[in-house]
Each structure stands twice: as C-alpha cells, then as structure tokens.
Amino acid sequence: MNIIEKKMKHISYKKISILPTPFYKLKSISKILNNNIYIKRDDLTGFALSGNKTRKFDYLIADAINQGCDTIIGIGANQSNFCRILSVVGAKYDMSVHLILNGKKPEKPTGNLLIDHMLGANIYHIDTTDSKIRMQKALEVKESLEKKGHKVYFLPPGGSTMTGTLGYAAGFGELLNDFDKNNVKIDKIFHASSSAGTQAGLVLGKAISKWEGKIIGISVDVPELELKNDVYQLAKNAGKLLDIEIDINSVLVDTDYIGEGYAKRTPGCEEAVMLFAKNEGVFLDYVYTGKGAAGLINYCRIGKIQPEENILFIHTGGNIELFE
Numbered sequence: 001m002n003i004i005e006k007k008m009k010h011i012s013y014k015k016i017s018i019l020p021t022p023f024y025k026l027k028s029i030s031k032i033l034n035n036n037i038y039i040k041r042d043d044l045t046g047f048a049l050s051g052n053k054t055r056k057f058d059y060l061i062a063d064a065i066n067q068g069c070d071t072i073i074g075i076g077a078n079q080s081n082f083c084r085i086l087s088v089v090g091a092k093y094d095m096s097v098h099l100i101l102n103g104k105k106p107e108k109p110t111g112n113l114l115i116d117h118m119l120g121a122n123i124y125h126i127d128t129t130d131s132k133i134r135m136q137k138a139l140e141v142k143e144s145l146e147k148k149g150h151k152v153y154f155l156p157p158g159g160s161t162m163t164g165t166l167g168y169a170a171g172f173g174e175l176l177n178d179f180d181k182n183n184v185k186i187d188k189i190f191h192a193s194s195s196a197g198t199q200a201g202l203v204l205g206k207a208i209s210k211w212e213g214k215i216i217g218i219s220v221d222v223p224e225l226e227l228k229n230d231v232y233q234l235a236k237n238a239g240k241l242l243d244i245e246i247d248i249n250s251v252l253v254d255t256d257y258i259g260e261g262y263a264k265r266t267p268g269c270e271e272a273v274m275l276f277a278k279n280e281g282v283f284l285d286y287v288y289t290g291k292g293a294a295g296l297i298n299y300c301r302i303g304k305i306q307p308e309e310n311i312l313f314i315h316t317g318g319n320i321e322l323f324e
C-alpha cells in the first residue's frame with residue numbers, strides 16, 4: 001500500500017471504474033517532439049464509456065448511498081461527459097437522475113445526450129449559457145423534488161465537490177504505482193482542466209505524497225484566477241478530510257490554449273487530435289483533451305520542457321464527441 005492508499009483507506013467508495021488504467025510511453029510522439037512523453041489512459045476507466053468522471057463517481061455514488069439519497073441532480077452542457085456518466089451511475093444504482101443542460105433541445109439526441117435519453121434521465125434544456133440561470137433552474141428542480149419527498153444528491157458541474165475531488169487523489173496514488181512499476185521519474189503532468197475537480201484531486205495527491213513534480217492544468221474555458229482559486233479551494237477542503245494542507249503554489253494553471261472559449265476548436269487542438277490519432281492510435285476530443293495536448297505540444301516546441309524531462313499526459317476521455 002502506498003502513502004495515498006493508506007491515507008484514504010477509511011473513505012468509502014464504490015469500485016465502478018475499472019482500474020488501474022494503462023500507463024505507457026508514447027514512443028512516436030516522443031520522437032516527433034524530441035521529449036519523453038508518457039500517457040495515462042483514463043479514457044479507458046471502463047464504466048459508462050469511460051473518462052475522468054468515473055473516478056469521481058467512485059466516491060460520489062458511495063456518498064449518495066451513505067446519505068440515503070434516491071435522486072441525483074447534475075448540471076452541464078448538452079454534450080456533458082459528466083452527465084452521461086451520471087445517467088449510467090443512476091441507472092446502475094436505481095436512483096432517478098435529473099439533468100439541467102444548457103443548450104437547445106436538439107431534434108435528435110446524439111453522443112452523450114443520446115446515452116442520457118437511452119437510460120431514462122429526466123432532462124431539462126435551458127437555452128442559455130448563463131451559469132447563474134442554469135443553477136437557478138437546478139435549485140428549483142431540487143426544491144420541487146424535495147417537496148415530493150425525495151432525498152436529493154445535488155451535484156455542481158463536473159461533479160467537482162469535496163467528495164468528487166477524492167477520485168483523483170486516489171488516482172494520484174495509482175500514478176505513484178505506475179511510476180514505480182515503470183521505473184520512471186515523471187517531472188511534469190499535463191491535463192485538461194475545467195470544473196477543477198480533476199486537478200484539485202491531483203494536487204491533493206501531490207500534497208499527501210510530497211511528490212516534487214509539477215501538475216499543469218490546461219484550462220479549456222475558465223479564466224486563470226478563477227480556475228486557480230477553484231482548484232485551491234476544492235483541494236484545501238478535500239484535504240481537510242485527510243488532514244492535509246495545500247500549498248497554493250502547487251496549483252499551476254495555463255489559459256493560453258482556450259482560444260475563443262468552451263468547445264470552440266483551435267488550430268493547436270485540431271493538430272493535437274490528429275497527431276495522437278495518426279501516430280499513436282489514441283483518440284482525443286476537441287473540447288477537452290485536444291486543448292490539453294495542444295498545451296503540452298507547445299511547451300515542448302518552445303523549450304518550456306527540457307529534452308531530458310519525463311512528461312505525463314492524462315487522457316481524461318471525452319472522445320464520444322468525435323461521433324456527434
């Protein structure tokens with residue numbers, strides 16, 4: 001048992017993710033970029049068509065069950081990966097799922113939304129990108145369900161709560177085992193960051209293990225100070241459950257790869273998707289992982305990464321988007 005596994009062993013979780021996910025060197029891309037690039041395949045977490053959110057749900061669903069909830073509310077975009085996994089978790093654990101989605105109701109649901117429909121989630125389309133209006137609607141739905149006697153587990157976008165954050169703290173424990181087994185010292189970790197829960201979990205894992213490398217969250221939509229603060233607050237609050245303090249300087253966020261905003265493709269993102277697909281047979285997406293990888297690629301090209309450094313890219317999933 002490593003230090004993180006020991007630290008977290010009292011926390012209840014459900015084993016819905018199929019773990020550990022593969023960890024290996026991207027040999028062709030390493031050659032092309034003249035750097036040592038490794039990948040953690042969290043696009044293969046094995047439940048509900050995979051992605052980073054299953055690790056969060058390992059902890060969230062255990063918490064919902066422990067609280068005696070019969071209903072879960074989730075918030076996201078029409079094509080939310082998080083809401084897709086929530087729909088499947090709800091079906092598996094016999095909880096009714098209510099999704100507040102921003103985006104017009106399409107004539108025919110596709111991709112993630114198709115899965116939400118298939119599994120009987122109750123869907124409320126809000127035709128606005130204003131997150132305040134979306135939250136207002138979610139709170140109204142919550143109140144009305146509670147009035148009907150339901151016990152509701154309420155999740156913010158991305159499932160990024162204190163409990164959800166534990167998923168990637170545990171994920172960091174898995175990474176420590178990967179580093180050991182492969183006898184590699186990783187210097188920097190890159191991943192796509194948005195609602196902050198993934199990065200906060202990794203930052204917490206770093207704090208527990210006193211790992212010395214850097215974790216760089218490539219923002220896909222959120223401004224720098226906001227994302228930095230979200231990651232810090234989540235890591236700090238989840239850290240309280242484990243008696244761990246977080247150094248704000250361990251929260252590194254880069255917003256240079258957002259382009260025009262959420263789900264708006266950038267040339268770097270398009271290049272990254274094709275580079276990974278053609279050279280490694282690894283499929284990224286254009287909303288999250290493509291932008292995350294674009295950041296990593298540019299760091300290699302502009303010398304922000306030294307040739308002798310070992311870099312890890314966490315593939316957080318989302319590639320269902322390719323079939324929309």
Ligand SMILES: Cc1ncc(COP(=O)(O)O)c(C=O)c1O
Pocket residue numbers: 051052081082158160192193194195196197198199288289316317318319
């Ligand atoms: C595929 C994918 N990668 C990365 C992220 C970012 O993770 P987080 O929201 O925990 O920052 C998300 C979710 O928002 C996602 O769906």
